[in-house]
Amino acid sequence: MSEEDKNAAKMDDVQTAAVAISTTIIVFFVIYWAIQIDSVRDLLNMAYG
Amino acid sequence: MNQFVYDIAVWLDNTAWSTLLHESYYMYNWVESIHVLSLIICLGMLFLIDLRMLGYALPNVPASSIANRLNLPMLLGFSIMVFTGLLLFYAVPVRSTQSVWFRAKMILLLGCAINAFLFHKRMNESVSSWDNDARAPGRIRLGAALSLGFWSLVVICGRFIAYDWFDCEYTDVGSLSQMLSGCIDGQTRY
Amino acid sequence: MSTTSATTSGSYTKTITVVTLVLLILAFSFSSLRRDTWLQLYEFFLWMETTPFGVIGKTWGAVFAIVEAFHLLAMALLGGAVVVADARLMGWIFADIPAREILDKTHKVFVAGLIVVLATGIFMACGVAGKIYWLPVFWYKMLALATGIFFVFFIRRPLLRRDLNEIRPIVVKLVAISSMLVWVTVAATGRWIGFAGS
Numbered sequence: 001m002s003e004e005d006k007n008a009a010k011m012d013d014v015q016t017a018a019v020a021i022s023t024t025i026i027v028f029f030v031i032y033w034a035i036q037i038d039s040v041r042d043l044l045n046m047a048y049g
Numbered sequence: 050m051n052q053f054v055y056d057i058a059v060w061l062d063n064t065a066w067s068t069l070l071h072e073s074y075y076m077y078n079w080v081e082s083i084h085v086l087s088l089i090i091c092l093g094m095l096f097l098i099d100l101r102m103l104g105y106a107l108p109n110v111p112a113s114s115i116a117n118r119l120n121l122p123m124l125l126g127f128s129i130m131v132f133t134g135l136l137l138f139y140a141v142p143v144r145s146t147q148s149v150w151f152r153a154k155m156i157l158l159l160g161c162a163i164n165a166f167l168f169h170k171r172m173n174e175s176v177s178s179w180d181n182d183a184r185a186p187g188r189i190r191l192g193a194a195l196s197l198g199f200w201s202l203v204v205i206c207g208r209f210i211a212y213d214w215f216d217c218e219y220t221d222v223g224s225l226s227q228m229l230s231g232c233i234d235g236q237t238r239y
Numbered sequence: 240m241s242t243t244s245a246t247t248s249g250s251y252t253k254t255i256t257v258v259t260l261v262l263l264i265l266a267f268s269f270s271s272l273r274r275d276t277w278l279q280l281y282e283f284f285l286w287m288e289t290t291p292f293g294v295i296g297k298t299w300g301a302v303f304a305i306v307e308a309f310h311l312l313a314m315a316l317l318g319g320a321v322v323v324a325d326a327r328l329m330g331w332i333f334a335d336i337p338a339r340e341i342l343d344k345t346h347k348v349f350v351a352g353l354i355v356v357l358a359t360g361i362f363m364a365c366g367v368a369g370k371i372y373w374l375p376v377f378w379y380k381m382l383a384l385a386t387g388i389f390f391v392f393f394i395r396r397p398l399l400r401r402d403l404n405e406i407r408p409i410v411v412k413l414v415a416i417s418s419m420l421v422w423v424t425v426a427a428t429g430r431w432i433g434f435a436g437s
Contacts, residue, residue: 013252018394018410019413021389025420025421026413026420044075085311089314089315093318097320100348110336114336118333122332204311204315208304208311
């Protein structure tokens, strides 16, 4: 019983960590590329109006 | 022959879209980036197939299964690669046609095509007898190794196109490099 | 593991590490520490150019170009491994073949590709150290690369060593998506380093 509990808890840890880092990666990815695309748009706007 | 190729390249170079693409920092770089990223998809799949045949990757998955499933993403990457490659050529036509590396790359691509055709033919003929073997038979392995070699050389040549060591503009008239590049005496466009 | 609290904190090591690291990186990025570290690294980058790698890379353009080509080829290998493994996790291909088989074997290919990518990458970085030091995109790439490596060896691999049925499907999908995103970013920012200097 306690062995099983430990197993479940351990699995929870990696899964929670996986969710945490995956969410961080996805959020950072979206922000980074949004800024990149926006800066290109701005630059083109400045160049061609 | 060289004159004819040069004339076509100049004609392409004179079109408005070619100039636009060439002069556009963002557009050109995006096309170039997509070319390289789709290369990763296409060659990534291809290398996995070849390594499977050679017995280095995924030995427990049937060979035909690897080849058939990875074919679609590979061809998808390949078509994007060809399309962006044509655009890149179109942006810089004269310099490309007169690049030793570009010419070598085209010949190597022809080699890749012939090799791929033979590979598929041999594979379809005999795959049922060795599908579950970790290593494919000798002839298939040869095809896989050739494919790895040819494509590696294609990438190396492709990378070299960016360097101007043998450009007609900077080499001596009558030199071997000028002959291989098909430079025209007194040409004004590069 | 004698007390309950020890067990609880002990069993959440990875989560705590991840959250701490993310917070540390955020704090670092938005403080003056980032600029200070960057200034201090200048000496190191100058030194990189004086190493044999740096000298060779700067002197022989052909050697640099060949290394570049192998960097790309290894990237193809790494990318192929990532795409196949993640596509399997998403259930797009090889649905009839055990995920374990695909994941374990593609991981080997991934590691081989990563080693070559890192080795050739370090060589190239030495050759153009004075240039890349000034490029924001290079530092973003390093961040993405470090994240990718950490993600693979600290989270993804340990997680996927388990039976996939014991992991919530949503977690598997999240891991697959973020894995693809992080390596696409590494590749794309890498290509951009070449343009940024011209």
